[in-house]
Amino acid sequence: MATAAQKITLSSSRDIPFNKLVLSQSNVRRVKAGVSVDELAESIARRGLIQSLHVRPVLDADGVETGMFEVPAGGRRYRALELLAKQKRLARTTPVPCVVGDAASGILVDEVSLVENIERAPLHPLDQFRAFQAMRDKGMTEEAIAAAFFVGVNVVKQRLRLAAAAPSLLEVYAEDGMTLEQLMAFTVSEDHARQEQVWEAIRDSWQNEPWQIRRMLTETTVRASDKRALFVGSDVYEAAGGIVLRDLFQSDDGGWLQDVSLLDRLVAEKLRTEADQIGTEGWKWVEASLSAPYGVSHGMREIVGTPLDMTKEEQATRAGLQAELDRLTEQYEDADELPDEIDQRLGEIEAALEALDNRPMHYDPAEIAIAGVFVTIDSDGSLICDRGYVRPEDEAAIASDDDGNETGEAGLSEPSLAQAIRPVVVTMGGQPVPAEEEEDDGIKPLPERLVTELTAHRTLALRDAVAQNPRIAMTALLHKLVSDAFHHRAMSGVLEAQVRHIFFPAQAEELGDSMSVKSVDERNEHWKSRIPADDTALWDWLTGLDEENRLALLAHCVSYGVNALYERPNPYSGSGVSEYGLQLRFDQADRLARETGLDMVQVGWRPTVGNYLGRVTKTRILEAVREGAGERAAQLIDHMKKGDMAKEAERLLADSGWLPEPLRLADPDGVSGADLVDQDEGEATLPAFLTDEGDDEEPGESEDEEFTSIAAE
Incomplete structure (x- = not known):
């Protein structure tokens, strides 16, 4: 004959005034490491008491209830309520939701307290990430979320970045298919398709460390520490619409610049500006590139200049800096470690002295007229200008002039004419970069x-x-x-x-x-x-x-x-x-x-911005529209800026057959x-x-x- 299963009776719940509660001496939580009662108190003040306390009636010597209740489970919540009461933010008679256990139960209070702490299942990190994302989607700012959970704003940004990873990768992480460190590495890129490609490539490989994931995701980018990025500046790159990939979970040295073509264009533009400025000094040619090839000056003669003397102001400045350097060096001579501010100041003084000692050079104007300059970028993003190189053909031209022969270059000795005919050549990757078009230029030859x-x-x-x-x-x-x-005309035999x-x-x-x-x-x-x-x-x-x-x-x-x-x-x-x-x-x-x-x-x-109209001067754009769509159409766009003019010209010429x-x-x-x-x-x-x-x-x-x-x- 089957025996009926015994029915379980759950403890009743009731509201008990806070001043009727006392913390049980059998509560197993004694060590407070990692436990912040202050934060829990603020949470209760903000959201109320989310979870009830577990209490048992306190009995006297005769086993009669005294009206007081001990708290074996919920000690942190009790202490947080106690702190709020001490701060006068909670009345001591405030009813507290409690689950009241049987005082005569055979289950020890110690057991109840231990079970309440060890059976608590921690929240999966992904659930927290998604909860933060849900709050962000509902209008809470990152700062508000950080304040609500007593964490730094950067922590919230990290959690939100993790929640924004590819959904397929989040599911893998939820099923413990990847580690949190690996998921963190994937957040370097916001391209979900690329994230999934990298995961498929490394998921079954032994080479699936987080650093490998980051390397694969950034292999087509440029590090912010690259000399091109340092030369242009990340702020200029971002202002031009470039995207910087950042790693929120470890030091990324400024991140990675994603749009390499944009960066190269900005580098070329700045190099040309610098080269044009140097060209105003009177050099015959200025050649600028990311780096000068080895032996680029082979066969050239280097002209020798004389350093310019310091002005009285510069001499006084240098003397003051040297005196300060000597004083600080003597003062901290025996120190095992320099204070940060002193170390920084010494570096500033040394840099200023070096700048003053590296004097600008003065060159003979006659030699400037036949010499040129190599402009490159140093590894720290600074500009390197190697002035004063004479090409062999320019030496030959001058030698012919000295012999009284006509060379067609005699005018080079006149500074004004020499300045007028000198080109500034900027190369990027060995290829010349076209000069900026002037707004009001004429019909120039096509590039x-x-x-x-x-x-x-x-x-x-x-x-x-x-x-x-x-x-x-x-x-x-x-x-x-x-x-x-x-x-x-054939140079080889038999037919071929x-x-x-x-x-x-x-x-x-x-x-x-x-x-x-x-x-x-x-x-x-x-x-x-x-x-x-x-x-x-x-x-x-x-x-x-x-x-x-x-x-x-x-x-x-x-x-x-x-x-x-x-x-x-x-x-x-x-x-x-x-x-x-x-x-x-x-x-x-x-x-x-x-x-x-x-x-x-x-x-x-068809003529488009990319294949023609955006590559020529405004004058040529107007000429094309005038030929293909008529004079009236050209008049409609002749006041526009070049970019807008090119786009409108593409529309006007679309079906013109020009x-x-x-x-x-x-x-x-x-x-x-x-x-x-x-x-x-x-x-x-x-x-x-x-x-x-x-x-x-x-x-x-x-x-x-x-x-x-x-x-x-």
Whole structure:
């Protein structure tokens, strides 16, 4: 016969005046380490008593209740209430919610007190993080949350940052799949997708330490201690819209700068400003870069300057600093450790003395006129200026002048003219950085990189057009072979008819998404999937192709050799292309475009801020709008700032069919003086967009000034 389970009876609850309660001597909590009664009292004052006290009636010697109750469980709460009563913030007769145990129970009071403390399940940290986040979402400030829970604001920021980690990572942490230290490391980045990628990469790896997580999350960033960041300043970077990743859980040395391209642009702008300032001293050239390559001054002569004498004020300042340094050094000579303020002051004095002792140098103006300056950035972000280097070609020019020969550079000895023609060249990663455009400048030559990018568009479109016209591709190949055979342009023997795949040294970002790229790639994949890998099999396969497919494959292969790219002519070396060779390239490109019927508008090129309008002067923007949308449209935007003007011009020219000079088709009947500019006798002519001559020349401008403009671009 089954026995009925005994029913459990729970203790009753009632409100008992505080002055009827006493702390039980059997309460097991005696050590107060880590326990703050003050904070608990403030919490009760703010929120009230959230949890009742457990009490038992106090009996007299005869076992009769005395009306008093002892508190075996809830000692901290009792002490907090007692503190509030002493502070007159709580009346001693205030009713306190209590659970009243049976005085005659066989369960010891000690057991009740111990169980109440050890069976308490601590809150999972993630629950606290999410609770802070919920309060923040409901309008509480970080400061208010910190005040409510008696913690520092930085602690609240840390908890909120942890709660903002990727949800999938929080679930892993909740299931004890990662440590709190690992979760902390993930908060360096706010990119959830990247956080998840890193976790997938390291979750089953032995190399999953927090430092490894931080390294992977910041591998494409720049540390705030990097010389570029120190040179520009994190505040300037953030003011320009840059984001700084910070680690709230350990020292991060200023964090990580996320937008590297923005940082490099700010560095280039500041370097150019500094270089321009140094250029006003009269140097022939100023070359600025992040760091000077080893041996950059090899073969140059370094001119010697004389240090400028100190003024009386500087001498007095130096004497005072030296006296203070001697006094402090003597005073603390026997000290084992310097006080912080004394150590800081000594450092300031030494730095000031060093600055005074490193005197500016005075150079002969005649030597300044032929010398230049290297400007770089030191590891601490300070500017390094190495002045006074003379290039061999400048030495030769001066030597020719001394012999009485005409060099075309005689004007260099005149400071005013020398100053007018000196370019300031700023390089970043070995590449020149374009100078800032003036607001009211005229029609300057297009920047070389922009011309290269535009001609890359045209080259790719020409490849596609040639590949779709086998007859023209065959003619082009035969033209190449006949030229080699009859004009002796080929330098190697036996035939070696070769089509070399030309790659683009500079290209716009949108080139990869153009219609021409997609067409060329699709055609290449079509042939690639059919062509045998074995050489013998390939010959047999080619032999078996019908005439149409043979011509189509020939056209595709020939198209990869099309090169309509602009590159700087190099008449002084066997490498590169001469001006004649560049013009020949452009002429043949125009012929291919006419024969294939290539139209850059039809293949999808449109002027945008990124590929043209944001890269040229305001004058050229207005010229483009005037040509493509009319004079009235140009008048509507001529008052705007350059950035807004470029954006509006993009909209106005979207469907106009306007093309910049490098993408236009030349006149098939020949070239006019407006299109080409005469060079020295015996040399070919170049398009106007590559020279100054097409601009409206200001009175008094010289050839040297025009050349400087090209170099500065």
